[in-house]
Amino acid sequence: MAIKSGSAYSLWKTSKLKHYPTVLRTLRKLDEKKFVEILSKDGLHGETTYVSTIRGSIIFHVLRNEEQELFAFISSISQLFRELLEVEPSKTWIYSIIRGFFGSEKSEKLSIDELLKEIVGDLIGDCVTDIRDDPETRKELRKLSRIGWIRSLIIKETQYAIDAWKRDLEALTKFEKEMEKIKE
Numbered sequence: 001m002a003i004k005s006g007s008a009y010s011l012w013k014t015s016k017l018k019h020y021p022t023v024l025r026t027l028r029k030l031d032e033k034k035f036v037e038i039l040s041k042d043g044l045h046g047e048t049t050y051v052s053t054i055r056g057s058i059i060f061h062v063l064r065n066e067e068q069e070l071f072a073f074i075s076s077i078s079q080l081f082r083e084l085l086e087v088e089p090s091k092t093w094i095y096s097i098i099r100g101f102f103g104s105e106k107s108e109k110l111s112i113d114e115l116l117k118e119i120v121g122d123l124i125g126d127c128v129t130d131i132r133d134d135p136e137t138r139k140e141l142r143k144l145s146r147i148g149w150i151r152s153l154i155i156k157e158t159q160y161a162i163d164a165w166k167r168d169l170e171a172l173t174k175f176e177k178e179m180e181k182i183k184e
Contacts, residue, residue, distance in 0.1 A: 005051035078112040128161045
């Protein structure tokens with residue numbers, strides 16, 4: 001994981017492990033778990049070149065307790081993450097990404113940006129739902145709205161909530177009229 005990519009032979013030489021078959025077995029297991037993937041099978045001598053996946057790099061930094069390196073890695077591959085950290089520099093985002101990335105089968109196919117949009121979208125949905133009862137949510141939404149891609153999510157979620165509340169109001173008004181007819 002530390003050297004990013006290479007053939008089984010070059011990884012074996014770099015790792016200084018005694019047995020080459022150990023490297024082959026390990027690469028096969030890492031590939032099955034989606035921690036590495038095959039970059040090419042057409043090297044100089046027909047060898048297979050492996051590269052770590054986003055998933056593999058994340059777990060590598062987590063297991064080594066390399067928080068700064070993890071932030072740097074995710075920042076290097078996600079413009080949205082960099083923008084988010086400028087406005088809201090919180091470790092919570094990285095923990096949410098890790099939880100999201102390893103929480104479901106679907107996450108294996110998501111990019112960091114797609115996952116981040118889901119995470120932020122869920123937060124915005126919760127904030128919009130709580131906006132009437134919790135004044136802190138308005139502050140949180142205002143702060144996050146300084147980021148263009150998040151502002152559009154806030155507007156979309158707010159409109160969705162307004163539409164849902166209108167439908168609820170219509171249903172309640174209709175029900176209220178039905179109840180008044182029963183009284184008579």
